Amino acid sequence: MPARDGPHPNAAIPLDPILxxxxxxxxxxxxVADDVLRVEGLGIEFEINTGAPARRWWMFWRKEDAAVPAKKINRVLDDLWFSVKHNECFGYLGANGAGTLALLLR
Incomplete structure (x- = not known):
């Protein structure tokens, strides 16, 4: 995964000491001997197609600048670390678009 430009967007939020x-x-x-599942530093990004500039005919019609990026990077998980030990119950919750399903598919 490419390095992020600038400061982390959540840098002002204090981190939980347990995490x-x-x-x-x-x-x-x-x-780590008892860990049956270990995730270290996982990050997931998706490219979202915002529409190619050529498809934005109305910009040409109105004589506007059509230099709109065709793709946008959406980072859904960033630097995720956790482990699950033997006989431990595990739950993973998140809002829509938070990368919960993407994590399970990796």
Missing amino acids: VAEKERLAAGRD
């Missing part, structure tokens, strides 16, 4: 500790544990490889 930070879990990421540090996984990154260091501590206490």
Whole structure:
């Protein structure tokens, strides 16, 4: 996945200390023998077709600039870290468009 330009869009939101500790544990490889599922640093992006400039006939008709990008990058998951241990219950919830199904399909 290409590097992001500029600061992270959620940089101002404080991180949960439990999540930070879990990421540090996984990154260091501590206490991972019981993990049956481990996800480290997962990120998922999709390209969304916004319409090719040639299809925007009304811009040419109105003499407007047709330099509209044909594709937009939509990042649905960014730097996801978690693990599931043996006999542990796991639930993964998210709003529409949050990448919940995309994670399960990876």
